[in-house]
Structure formats: structure tokens, C-alpha cells
Amino acid sequence: MLNKYPLWKYLLILLVLGIGFIYSAPNLYPDDPAIQLSGASSALKIEAKDVERAAQALREAGIEVKAATTTERGGLLRLLRQEDQLPAKDVVRRLLGDDYVVALNLAPTTPDWLRSLGASPMKLGLDLSGGVHFLLEVDMDKAVAARLKVYEGEVKTLLRKERVRYRSLPVSEGALQIGFVDAQALAQAERLIRKDFPDFELQTLERNELQVLRLGLSAAKLAEIREYSIKQNLTTVRNRVNELGVAEPLVQRQGANRIVVELPGVQDTAEAKRILGKTANLEFRLAAEQDAPRASTETFGFREQGRAPVPLERSVIITGDQVTDAQSSFDENGRPQVNIRLDGQGGELMSRATRNNVGRSMAVVFIEQKPVTRYVRQVVDGVEQEVAVQAFREEKQVISLATIQSPLGNSFRITGLDGPGESSELALLLRAGGLAAPMYFAEERTIGPSLGAENIQLGVQAGIWGMILVALFIMLIYKAFGVLATAALAFNMTLLLALMSLLGATLTLPGIAGIVLTMGMAVDANVLIFSRIREEIANGMNIQRAIHEGFDRALSAILDGNLTTLLVGAILFAMGTGPIKGFAVTLSLGIVTSMFTAIYVTRAMVNLIYGGRNIKKLWI
Incomplete structure (x- = not known):
């Protein structure tokens, strides 16, 4: 029978739309402005009492706290207003000091039942979130x-x-x-x-x-x-x-x-x-011998408290930029160790240094730029106030001192560690590596949260007005079929948001432009189908046959037009920079979802309403 889908196809379309509604739903729950607390090193853990102290300090400063929680990543303080983030960060940073990291963040408010299904909102780019x-x-x-x-x-x-x-x-x-x-x-x-x-x-x-x-x-x-x-x-x-x-x-x-x-x-x-x-950076040095001249040695303290400083040779064997991999594990006696792999140059240097120094100790020195915050009184806009001044202090500490048991090459292990926690931290530091060369800031720009919020508001307004105008146009031209096309357009937007959320795509301002453009692309496919149906009816074909031929014969034109646009989107993604990539992603995903809704969803609705009926006149 013409214009009838089998039951399984209707159920499949309903399943896809249902999944789309579930995974697009988290975007209805806006994130809470928050500040995140963590230790400056992995050894320093955030406890519940630290979070409560911070929350109490914020309340005393007149900043409302929505919730204060402790997570695996540290502490999280949810705020009611986004404009409170910067003042809240300053209050908490002064309270906790330089041993803690206080960073701005956005905390999700997605319900637990959605998160249990793996649903999460789209991530916002720099131009939208600030x-x-x-x-x-x-x-x-x-x-x-x-x-x-x-x-x-x-x-x-x-x-x-x-x-x-x-x-x-x-x-x-x-x-x-x-x-x-x-x-x-x-x-x-x-x-x-x-x-x-x-x-x-x-x-x-x-x-x-x-x-x-x-x-x-x-x-x-x-x-x-x-x-x-x-x-x-x-x-x-x-x-x-x-x-x-x-x-x-x-x-x-x-x-x-x-x-x-x-x-x-x-x-x-x-x-x-x-x-x-x-x-940070890392240095591998030999421990100084007892009779070494003082001018050729340098003394360093340990990161671990309670260990006496150790004198090391001034000459450096290799630095951390020559470590290609580091993994924590256990030796044959169940003691923690770190397995190290060096690049070719690093392996050659390590072999030369250790070949004649078996039995001596080798140290791993961790070099870090530690932040130091000072508060000075300055006159800002005619008002004297305290201003935080950031500075850095270079700190060199020994994180491992172990005996060289045999000549080392590209691969070796570091033993003598106190526990699995220290071995895991050392492996992480070595994997992250050090700077091979200093860097300086050639340019810096700040985008405030207010501008991001304005971008989102204007983008949403553009999308809503675009959808309204497209819907009015399609309903004015194609009447009842225009209503079906508008419903399909709404389904298309839902599927697009769900797909972007599932793939973890980042929404940017050009991405919003891609979404608005997708609306026109989605309706374009329906225009081709409906125009074909009109032509077949004008040529004397009966209504059921005209509907069938309209969808079938317009399919090739729809595929050709959308595939060429999809090809352009792929080229933009491959060759473009950040904003262009954001536009290309939303455009490409929108083409995929619009083809599904225009070809299958619209036809399913037409089949349910008109399929198998004896219709004398079609409102199209």
C-alpha cells in the first residue's frame, strides 16, 4: 500500500526521537557559577572543613553560597550570581593562601537520572562562557x-x-x-x-x-x-x-x-x-661525593618533610624534556617504583653518566615556579584599596634519590620511593614533562562573562526568530504540510542539540550561526518534496501517488545538495581554525539530522495522516 510504513520503522523513528529528547534535555538546566578549590600539589588534599571555612568566609563577606561540597577533584562552592565569582575567588584565596588553587568554574545542575544515562549539556566555547x-x-x-x-x-x-x-x-x-x-x-x-x-x-x-x-x-x-x-x-x-x-x-x-x-x-x-x-621542569643529577669541592656541588632539600638536604653535583645529566614516558608500578618485592623511558639523545647521555657511576646515588630535582601573592594598597579610580600582586618564586626540591644499580640507557627504573602515592605522583610529573625552553606572554585578552552571556542571549534570540520566520513562511506557502515541516524542524533542532551533547562538541558563536543556517537547510529539503508533490498533482496524478512520487523523486536532489554542503563542512573543519571549526561542526551535524527529519520523520507524519485514505483535496 502506498504511503504506509511498517510498524518497526515507526517504532525506530520514535526511539531515535526519544533518545534525542533525553540527551538534549540537559541543555535546559543552566550551570551554576562556582569556584573550585584544590591543592597546589597532589599531596595537599581539600577536606570538608576547608570548604566549610571558605563558605563561611563568603557568607561573612556578603556573598551568597548555594551549596558547598567536597569532590574527588577538591572542593566546590556553588554561587547564586555569576558576578560574585571574582569577589568570591579573592576572598577564598586570601583565606587559604598560596598553597591552594582557587579557580573559577561552572558546576552542572543536570538531574541525577539524566547523568546516570550519560547525558550532559553542551560545552560552551570561549566566546560564550568568557x-x-x-x-x-x-x-x-x-x-x-x-x-x-x-x-x-x-x-x-x-x-x-x-x-x-x-x-x-x-x-x-x-x-x-x-x-x-x-x-x-x-x-x-x-x-x-x-x-x-x-x-x-x-x-x-x-x-x-x-x-x-x-x-x-x-x-x-x-x-x-x-x-x-x-x-x-x-x-x-x-x-x-x-x-x-x-x-x-x-x-x-x-x-x-x-x-x-x-x-x-x-x-x-x-x-x-x-x-x-x-x-615545571626536571633535572637528573648525581649525588656529590664526600670529598667533592664545594664549588662543584649544590645542596637541595626534599619535597618530603623530615628528610635532610642532600648535596648534588652542579652538572645536569638530562632534563625532564627528554622523558618520553613514565609509569608507576611495583618491583619483585612489592615495593613502588617508576619505569622511565627516554628519547634517543637522553638515553645516550644517561648511559654515559651512569656507566662509571654504579653504586652512586642519582637524584631527580623538581623545579617549579611557585606563586607568591602580596596585597598592597593602591589608589584605583580615586579610591584606596588593597590589590593582589602576583609574583613567582623558583623552587628546586628533590623528589627522588635512588642508587644506580647498573648502567642505564633509554629505559630504567627509579626505586627508593616511600609509597604508591609518591610513585604515582612522580610518574605523573615525568609524563607531563618540563619546558624545553622559557616562554613569555606575547599577547593576552580577556572575555568577560557578561559578554559571553550577551552572546548567548543574542544567539538564542537569532535562533528563535529564525525558526519563527521559517515556520511562518513554510506554513504560509504549504499550509497543512507546512505545519508538518515545522514540527520536523523542531525535531531536527532537538536531535542536533542531542548529537552535539553526546559527541562533546563545543558550542561557539559561529556554531550558533551554523545552527541558524541548519534551519534553512532543513526546510529546504521539505520545500523540494512539497514542490514535487504540487507538480505531480497539477499534472493530473492522484493524491496518494503524488505524495509517494514527491518523496521518492525529490530524494536524489536532496542527497546531492546536502552531500555537497557536507563536503564543504568537512573541508572547513580540516583546514579552519577554532571558530571556523565550530561553524563546520554544527553545520555538518545539522545536515545529518535535517536529512533524517526531512526524509523520514516528515514522511512518517504524512503517512500517518494521509496514508491509505481516499483524499479528494490536499492542503499543500
Whole structure:
């Protein structure tokens, strides 16, 4: 029979629409403005009494607290008004001090029964939720200088081992310089360095009766160091930012030496800088021998309280940027350990350093930029008030001291740890890595929450007006069938929101534009179908046959038009930046949902109303 679906097809369409309603429903529950509390290190845990102290301080400051809870990530204070976030953060930060991280956040209000089904609202991008945008520039000269410092120690160790007398000279124009008193020593050193360090381009010259050997890195090696530095810094910054719990942070490379960082939901530039300042580095050093000269050693304290400081050699074996993987586990006796894997260069340096030092201890030094907050009185807009001033203090502490049991290479293990907690934390720090080169802020912008709220309001208004105008147009032109098309359009919006929520897509302002455009695309398919039905009826075909032919013959045109648009969306996503990607995602998903609603949902409604009936006139 024409225009009749089997029962299973109706049930399948109802199932899809039902799932769409469930997974789009969380978007009806707006997030609560909140501040999140966590320890500055994993060893410092947030307890319920800390959260209650913070909540009480906020109440005394006249800031209403909706709820105060303790979670696995720390403490969460839900507020009633978004404009209270920044004042609340300042109050709690002054109360708890620099040992705690106080960050702005948005707490979901989705009912438990929806969350049990895995339903959650769409994430909002920087332009809708507010936040900060940073452009970080990597200091490539410092990256090369740091690598030269490592090479300098290795070259001098080689010359001492081979008993070649030399004089240390300062680095000049990005090249190492070593002086020799005679040509024979120079020739021997040149031969040894060419053999063990092929990345150097050597040049000899005379200066003040000295034979000087100049060691400059080759262009290929310089390019390799710069490329590695930007990639390592990118990975490190991404790992550290991800520890914040900020929804959908963006960390990506821009150009040869820049990194873009966008943190939605963070409205305080100083706080975001402090967060990025958490990026740390690691150094592997040998413990100093008892008879070592004081000038060649440096003393460090342990992160763990109660352990005496330990003297270490000043020379660094490798740094954390050469660790490619670290996993915590247990040894054959059930004691905690960390399994380390180094890159090729790091493995070679570690092998050289440990080959002749079996039985000695090796330390892992953790270098961190610790935030320090001072409050000074300043005159702001003619009113004297206390203003928080952020500064950083470099802190170096030993996180592990273990005995070298055998020569080490690319893979080895660190033992002597106090417990599984310390081994897990050490593995995390090593995996996150350190900066291969310093960075500075080349650009920073802040988007306030009020602008994000205005963007959302205007975007929603544009969507509502777009839907109303499209619905009026389609109902005016196609009458009863226009009503069915409007219902299908509403189903399409529901499915689109559900699909974006399920996939974890981030909604941006261009994404809202993509949703509005999707409305027109969805109705366009119905226009093709309804126009075809009109033509078939005008040509004398009976109504049931006209409906059947209208849907079938318009299908090829609908597929062609939507597939070409979907192809454009894929190209935009592949080649575009953040905002363009947001537009491409909503446009592409909207095309998929609109094809389903226009072809199947609309036809199902038409079949239920008109299928199998003897109709004399069709309101279309």
C-alpha cells in the first residue's frame, strides 16, 4: 500500500526521537557559577572543613553560597550570581593562601537520572562562557643555549677522560669555545669531538696566543632543537592545563615558535598566568661525593618533610624534556617504583653518566615556579584599596634519590620511593614533562562573562526568530504540510542539540550561526518534496501517488545538495581554525539530522495522516 510504513520503522523513528529528547534535555538546566578549590600539589588534599571555612568566609563577606561540597577533584562552592565569582575567588584565596588553587568554574545542575544515562549539556566555547586567551612565544635562543650547556659538560668530560688539557672560554654567538696551549692538543681534541659529536661544525682560530676550537651547531641540528622545543613545550603546557579541570581548554601551536592557550570560564588574567606558571621542569643529577669541592656541588632539600638536604653535583645529566614516558608500578618485592623511558639523545647521555657511576646515588630535582601573592594598597579610580600582586618564586626540591644499580640507557627504573602515592605522583610529573625552553606572554585578552552571556542571549534570540520566520513562511506557502515541516524542524533542532551533547562538541558563536543556517537547510529539503508533490498533482496524478512520487523523486536532489554542503563542512573543519571549526561542526551535524527529519520523520507524519485514505483535496 502506498504511503504506509511498517510498524518497526515507526517504532525506530520514535526511539531515535526519544533518545534525542533525553540527551538534549540537559541543555535546559543552566550551570551554576562556582569556584573550585584544590591543592597546589597532589599531596595537599581539600577536606570538608576547608570548604566549610571558605563558605563561611563568603557568607561573612556578603556573598551568597548555594551549596558547598567536597569532590574527588577538591572542593566546590556553588554561587547564586555569576558576578560574585571574582569577589568570591579573592576572598577564598586570601583565606587559604598560596598553597591552594582557587579557580573559577561552572558546576552542572543536570538531574541525577539524566547523568546516570550519560547525558550532559553542551560545552560552551570561549566566546560564550568568557575566559582568557594567551599567545605564548617560546624563547628559541634559550632552548639552544640550554642544549649547548648540556653539550659543554659532555665535551669537557670527554676531554678530561682522554687527558687533553684545555681552557674554558665563554660561549660566543651561539657557539662553544675551548682554548688549547698547543696545536697538538687542539688536533687531538678536534679528532675526539668529530667522532663523538657529529652535530658540531668545527672551526679553529688563534686568540691571545691560544689555539681556540669553536664548536657551532649545524643548521640541521638547530632546526631540530627548535622543532623539538616547540613540540615539548606544547605537550607540557597542554598536560598542565588539563590538570585544571577547565572545560574544553584550547592549546595549539601557531607558527614556528608560538602557542595559543584559551581557557573558557577563567575570567582572571593573573589567575590564568599563575596556572600556566605551574609548568615545571626536571633535572637528573648525581649525588656529590664526600670529598667533592664545594664549588662543584649544590645542596637541595626534599619535597618530603623530615628528610635532610642532600648535596648534588652542579652538572645536569638530562632534563625532564627528554622523558618520553613514565609509569608507576611495583618491583619483585612489592615495593613502588617508576619505569622511565627516554628519547634517543637522553638515553645516550644517561648511559654515559651512569656507566662509571654504579653504586652512586642519582637524584631527580623538581623545579617549579611557585606563586607568591602580596596585597598592597593602591589608589584605583580615586579610591584606596588593597590589590593582589602576583609574583613567582623558583623552587628546586628533590623528589627522588635512588642508587644506580647498573648502567642505564633509554629505559630504567627509579626505586627508593616511600609509597604508591609518591610513585604515582612522580610518574605523573615525568609524563607531563618540563619546558624545553622559557616562554613569555606575547599577547593576552580577556572575555568577560557578561559578554559571553550577551552572546548567548543574542544567539538564542537569532535562533528563535529564525525558526519563527521559517515556520511562518513554510506554513504560509504549504499550509497543512507546512505545519508538518515545522514540527520536523523542531525535531531536527532537538536531535542536533542531542548529537552535539553526546559527541562533546563545543558550542561557539559561529556554531550558533551554523545552527541558524541548519534551519534553512532543513526546510529546504521539505520545500523540494512539497514542490514535487504540487507538480505531480497539477499534472493530473492522484493524491496518494503524488505524495509517494514527491518523496521518492525529490530524494536524489536532496542527497546531492546536502552531500555537497557536507563536503564543504568537512573541508572547513580540516583546514579552519577554532571558530571556523565550530561553524563546520554544527553545520555538518545539522545536515545529518535535517536529512533524517526531512526524509523520514516528515514522511512518517504524512503517512500517518494521509496514508491509505481516499483524499479528494490536499492542503499543500
